[in-house]
Amino acid sequence: xxxxxxxxxxxxxxxxxxxxxxxxxxxxxxxxxxxxxxxxxxxxxxxxxxxxxxxxxxxxxxxxxxxxxxxxxxxxxxxxxxxxxxxxxxxxxxxxxxxxxxxxxxxxxxxxxxxxxxxxxxxxxxxxxxxxxxxxxxxxxxxxxxxxxxxxxxxxxxxxxxxxxxxxxxxxxxxxxxxxxxxxxxxxxxxxxxxxxxxxxxxxxxxxxxxxxxxxxxxxxxxxxxxxxxxxxxxxxxxxxxxxxxxxxxxxxxxxxxxxxxxxxxxxxxxxxxxxxxxxxxxxxxxxxxxxxxxxxxx
Amino acid sequence: xxxxxxxxxxxxxxxxxxxxxxxxxxxxxxxxxxxxxxxxxxxxxxxxxxxxxxxxxxxxxxxxxxxxxxxxxxxxxxxxxxxxxxxxxxxxxxxxxxxxxxxxxxxxxxxxxxxxxxxxxxxxxxxxxxxxxxxxxxxxxxxxxxxxxxxxxxxxxxxxxxxxxxxxxxxxxxxxxxxxxxxxxxxxxxxxxxxxxxxxxxxxxxxxxxxxxxxxxxxxxxxxxxxxxxxxxxxxxxxxxxxxxxxxxxxxxxxxxxxxxxxxxxxxxxxxxxxxxxxxxxxxxxxxxxxxxxxxxxxxxxxxxxxx
Numbered sequence: 387x388x389x390x391x392x393x394x395x396x397x398x399x400x401x402x403x404x405x406x407x408x409x410x411x412x413x414x415x416x417x418x419x420x421x422x423x424x425x426x427x428x429x430x431x432x433x434x435x436x437x438x439x440x441x442x443x444x445x446x447x448x449x450x451x452x453x454x455x456x457x458x459x460x461x462x463x464x465x466x467x468x469x470x471x472x473x474x475x476x477x478x479x480x481x482x483x484x485x486x487x488x489x490x491x492x493x494x495x496x497x498x499x500x501x502x503x504x505x506x507x508x509x510x511x512x513x514x515x516x517x518x519x520x521x522x523x524x525x526x527x528x529x530x531x532x533x534x535x536x537x538x539x540x541x542x543x544x545x546x547x548x549x550x551x552x553x554x555x556x557x558x559x560x561x562x563x564x565x566x567x568x569x570x571x572x573x574x575x576x577x578x579x580x581x582x583x584x585x586x587x588x589x590x591x592x593x594x595x596x597x598x599x600x601x602x603x604x605x606x607x608x609x610x611x612x613x614x615x616x617x618x619x620x621x622x623x624x625x626x627x628x629x630x631x632x633x634x635x636x637x638x639x640x641x642x643x644x645x646x647x648x649x650x651x652x653x654x655x656x657x658x659x660x661x662x663x664x665x666x667x668x669x670x671x672x673x674x675x676x677x678x679x680x681x682x683x684x685x
Numbered sequence: 686x687x688x689x690x691x692x693x694x695x696x697x698x699x700x701x702x703x704x705x706x707x708x709x710x711x712x713x714x715x716x717x718x719x720x721x722x723x724x725x726x727x728x729x730x731x732x733x734x735x736x737x738x739x740x741x742x743x744x745x746x747x748x749x750x751x752x753x754x755x756x757x758x759x760x761x762x763x764x765x766x767x768x769x770x771x772x773x774x775x776x777x778x779x780x781x782x783x784x785x786x787x788x789x790x791x792x793x794x795x796x797x798x799x800x801x802x803x804x805x806x807x808x809x810x811x812x813x814x815x816x817x818x819x820x821x822x823x824x825x826x827x828x829x830x831x832x833x834x835x836x837x838x839x840x841x842x843x844x845x846x847x848x849x850x851x852x853x854x855x856x857x858x859x860x861x862x863x864x865x866x867x868x869x870x871x872x873x874x875x876x877x878x879x880x881x882x883x884x885x886x887x888x889x890x891x892x893x894x895x896x897x898x899x900x901x902x903x904x905x906x907x908x909x910x911x912x913x914x915x916x917x918x919x920x921x922x923x924x925x926x927x928x929x930x931x932x933x934x935x936x937x938x939x940x941x942x943x944x945x946x947x948x949x950x951x952x953x954x955x956x957x958x959x960x961x962x963x964x965x966x967x968x969x970x971x972x973x974x975x976x977x978x979x980x981x982x983x984x985x986x987x988x989x990x991x992x993x
Contacts, residue, residue, distance in 0.1 A: 391892055392788050395789060396790065396791060397894050399786045399787075399789060400790065400794065403783075403786060403787070403790070403794070403798040404798075406798070406802055407797075407798050407801040407802060408781065409860070410801050410802045410804060410805055410860065410864065410884075410950050411801060411804065412861075413805075413819070413820070414804075414816065415815040416819050416820070416827060417815065417816055417819055418710060420819055426823055429824070429825060431823075431825075431830060432822075432825040432826060432827060432830025432831060433819045433820070433825055433826060433827045434827065434828070434830070434831060435820070456853055458961075462723055463895055471767070476708065476709070477710040477797065479710040479712030480706040480707060480709065480710060481706075483703070483706060483711075484703045484704070484706055484707035485707075487700065487703055487753050489696055489699070489700065489701055490696070491696045491700065491702050494791065496707070496711070499711070499714070500711075500714060503714055503717075503718040503719075504976075505973055505976050505977065506969060506972075506973045507721075507969060508718075508721035508722045508724060508725050509717060509726060509948065509962075509965030509966065509969050510945075510948050510949060510952060510960050510961075511724070511948065511952050511962040511965045511967060512721035512722065512723075512724025512725055512727065512738075512959055512962075512965075513717075513721040513724075514952060514953075515721070515724050515727070515738060516716075516724060519737070520720070521704055521716070532716075532717070533717065534717065536713055536717070536719075537714070538712050539714070542710065545794075546740065547841050560950065567702060568700070568702040568706060569702060569706065569725075570701050572749075575777040585777075585837065594943065595806060596809075597807075597808075597810075598809075598811035599810065599811045599925070599929075600924065600925070602827060604949075604953065606735075615810075616811050617810065619811045619815070619927075620811045620978075623811075623814065623815065623932065624817070632855055649825060651812070652815060652818075653815065653819065656815040656816070658811050659809070659811070660808060660812055663807050663808065664804075667800075667807060668800075669802065671800045671803070674803065674807075675799065675868055678865060678868045678869065679868060679869065679872045
């Protein structure tokens with residue numbers, strides 16, 4: 387039975403949510419419309435949802451004279467995300483599996499060793515010195531891949547509690563008695579039974595790698611050719627030159643493209659940076675919501 | 686005793702492959718989290734790059750003394766704590782309102798709304814910086830060109846006036862986080878037994894009364910838990926938010942500098958290792974006490990939700 391009160395509530399609720407949804411995407415729309423604005427129009431009238439003169443020149447300019455720089459940054463982001471996510475899943479799963487085994491000697495001490503990293507950390511200065519002076523990750527791909535992102539205690543503990551609560555120890559012990567080694571148990575029993583949590587952590591790790599700009603910002607000083615798409619965007623905000631520095635010669639070579647659409651090219655690049663996320667999002671959103679609920683129970 | 690040792694030996698023999706499996710993860714934590722710890726002593730030294738951390742001269746608490754003699758120490762502490770406090774309140778209130786509205790809506794749109802408001806959470810901070818720039822840019826920003834003239838106001842040079850940034854940063858943070866935080870509240874509400882609403886309805890309670898007397902009280906424990914956990918992190922700030930969104934503009938430091946941006950600038954832009962490391966240790970220690978304190982309280986409120 388739907389009462390008048392219900393109807394009123396539905397109407398108000400929908401109205402509020404439509405407004406909030408608009409607020410969420412309006413900045414993205416502004417970015418896209420600006421990127422398709424004629425550069426002079428933009429300089430004159432500012433960023434606008436309804437530009438007086440549309441133009442795809444910013445994209446043309448990027449693809450005709452700077453394709454290599456942009457594609458390379460995309461490629462590095464893609465490789466970083468793929469390698470980072472796979473490595474992270476392997477070391478997270480194996481570690482979580484270990485501390486989920488009830489009979490394991492020193493299990494408590496090892497769990498505390500993992501947990502302590504959530505309570506205390508040395509901060510940026512010692513971490514930076516450790517990575518640059520001891521491991522020399524500065525200006526290497528490892529500088530993007532390893533610091534901070536490769537694994538975190540939270541994901542390990544999250545996965546461990548999933549293992550403990552949804553995979554009965556008896557099954558594992560039975561497999562062991564049947565002669566399966568620990569690695570076989572992990573691969574054939576635990577991993578298949580823990581697919582939801584593994585998918586969730588893979589998704590969060592993948593997003594973290596794709597969106598990370600911090601590592602490149604700190605550890606890439608000279609090797610700008612190792613820039614991920616985020617680092618390229620970051621540099622681009624400071625100067626458009628970042629995009630053209632490697633391709634100075636080719637700009638002049640492309641007839642009619644000698645003028646840099648400085649303002650619109652920024653927004654076009656940002657749009658290209660968001661694009662993969664927007665494409666993937668519809669496919670992962672259900673898992674994303676579930677994952678947040680799962681993680682929320684513990685922090 | 687002997688039996689115990691025998692059992693341990695047997696278990697070690699049985700589980701040794703598990704240790705092998707755990708090795709990469711344990712080694713990573715050692716490299717990423719434990720190896721840097723001795724480096725904390727740099728805060729008590731006069732750092733000399735040639736001599737390295739451990740070769741440099743000890744100077745006791747002098748770095749800290751200098752740090753706390755500057756006005757920076759007060760500003761970064763105030764900014765870090767106040768921003769986080771406001772974020773906690775604003776985000777929680779908005780997230781609860783959104784969660785309540787969503788929980789009462791019928792139909793398919795509910796899911797669409799949820800997906801859309803969650804989208805900002807997936808956008809990298811660098812790109813959020815661009816989005817904000819499109820609104821605030823001094824020359825061509827949307828506000829200065831379209832909104833302010835419409836209201837008959839003069840353009841504002843947003844990136845050089847510090848006083849506007851507390852509001853801007855709170856809005857940006859809410860834009861990015863509310864979609865995320867509301868999911869947890871929504872999950873709690875959807876877990877509430879619907880029959881109590883039915884009986885409330887029968888007794889004549891209006892929708893607003895149901896929300897006020899049933900939903901909100903039932904959300905209390907989730908709110909308390911999440912708030913306590915956020916308070917545990919109150920000494921840490923989102924570096925990207927405070928560095929990228931204000932575009933690292935000097936005139937804005939008074940309202941945008943937090944402990945994390947201060948440490949970063951000291952280390953990598955100003956080469957002021959002593960101040961930077963002192964601020965870092967200050968953050969680590971106070972942060973540690975707060976996390977432990979918050980976690981103790983959480984355990985007191987709800988054992989299962991505590992970190993350990």
